[in-house]
Amino acid sequence: MPAETNNLLEFLLSALSRHPAQGQLWVGYSGGLDSTVLLHLLAAEGIPVQALHVHHGLSRHADAWQAHCAEQARALGVPFTACAVEVAAGDGGVEQAARNARYRAFAEVMAPSDTILLGHHGDDQVETFLLRLLRGAGVDGLSSMRAFRQFAPERALLRPLLGCSRAQLESYALQQGLQWIEDDSNSDLKFDRNYLRSQVVPALAARWPVVPLLARAAENLQESAGLLEEVAGEDGARCDRRIERVGQSIDLESLRGLTRARQKNLLRFWIRSISGRGPESAQLDQVLGQMDAAEDAVPQVELANLVARRFRNRLYLTPQLQPQDVDVEPGSSWQWDGASDLKLPGGAVLSPSAGWPAADYRVCFRAGGERAQPRARRHSQTLKKLLQEYALEPWLRDCVPLIYRDGQLVAVGDLFVTPEGPIQPPYWRFFD
Structure with a gap:
């Protein structure tokens, strides 16, 4: 086995051993050198994996790139999935917006407990470190890319080749006769990362072994960032x-x-x-x-x-996005059976509590001027005053659900019930 193959495979298997996937393994497959080498290594080892290609639509070659990736995955016998995303340039610039869209796509396609493998290597780590240094990042930012992390609920990301250099990947690709895509935007020096890659890193590498040195620095900073996170957790509890x-x-x-x-x-x-x-x-x-x-x-x-x-x-x-920002026609109301969940504008959900009776209810938001009488009180008060008294956050007061039965107010959100209502209010919760 060629030395380059042996080295890369060792990194890959070691990473998979340290971070075993509970669910399906995916490869973020752009068709570039890095992801092409990673996908080939996995397929050659017979490790079950699926290729996931994100079509950003930013290049006139995007359709051809997707077709190339589909064909290469087919030749390797690897299942292939492609998804198209919209890149909002205002989302932190084109590069950041494309990255955000890509990670959202990963999370949507993957199932809980799945892991996606990315082909980032040591040269990428050097560029990331320098970019963040020049942007004035602190310890956490300078710790750069992590080899393993959770990037979405119950979904993990693994970079098994982070300890390898781009030269090693290219040597392997040439040995194996692999075909990969060269993104034409990689030569555009208006992008900071491209400028560092072509103008700065080669000059540094001519004098110092920057890949292993900055890899060591990133590891040390990751350890420091971990300690700071522990302190933050203790302070959060305090x-x-x-x-x-x-x-x-x-x-x-x-x-x-x-x-x-x-x-x-x-x-x-x-x-x-x-x-x-x-x-x-x-x-x-x-x-x-x-x-x-x-x-x-x-x-x-x-x-x-x-x-x-x-x-x-x-x-x-x-x-x-707060509920009061949602455009709801004045006087809008919703019918509720009291037995199932009722989804309300703004991400809120009304659910029956234990003992809450099924019936025909009408649910609406405040219109202004309402009065209510909590069950334990002898007199009614303005709803505005009651919401203040019950310490409901001000940004939620315009969307607290008022629940009526036969024209009578029976409950106000999960705050209280009226004398005409059940024993306890329903559940009122939000999905962030």
Whole structure:
């Protein structure tokens, strides 16, 4: 067996041994050198795998690339799946937007417990490290690409060739007579990664062994990032991090008790754990500035795909799309049988609680001026005052479901029931 084949296969089998897949193995197959070598190694070893090609539609050659990938997978006897995505250029630039679209496609095609293998190699790691260094990244960012991580709920990503160089992959491909695609955009120096690849890394490599050196640096930084994540987890527990109807929250008083560095560390990992994306330093400063806002203020900061808000001395992270932003015609209502789930605009779901009777209900949102009487009280009050008293978050008050039976209000969300209602309210929850 040629030395190059032996080396690459050793890396591949070692990675699969350390991170065994519970479900199906996939390969993110673009048709480029990296993924072509990875797919060939797997097929040659007889490891069951499926090829997944994402059609971005960004190049005039995209259709031809997909056809090439389908043919190569067929020749290797590997099942092939292709999916088309739309790339929103405003999503962090073309490169970032394409990456985001690609990962969303991976998550949609894969089943829970599946793992996708990507062909990133050591030269890619060098470029990633330098890119993040030049963008002022901290410890977590400079730790660069991880060999293994969860990238979506119950879906894993593995980079088994991260310790290999591009030269090793190219040598293997030439030995095996493989055919691969050369993306014409790789020569466009307007992209930072391409500039580093063609202008900077060769100059560095002429003097230093940058691939192993920066690989070692990335590993050391990953260890440091892991320690910071442990600290963030402990601080999150200390700050009473908890799940809310929408999103999560932490106690602001406890957050104030941490040093500024630990405050930022907690927020950074908390935000990433929910959104999958880290915040900018300026955004962290904005969020921490909420701690000093007026007591009756409800400030908000948009970051990644989340919104940070403050309410009653707690800091909330919620999805960006909030229920009150959904366009609902005034006076709209929905029929509910009281026995099954009722999906409401904005991602909310109304479900029967234990003992909730099946019946014909009408569900609507507030129109203004309503009054209600919780079962334990002798008099009614304005719904506006009751929602404040029950500490319902302000951004949810316009979409709390009002449940009527025979024209009588019987429950307000999961907050309370009226004297005409059942013993306890239904369940009211959201899917972020």
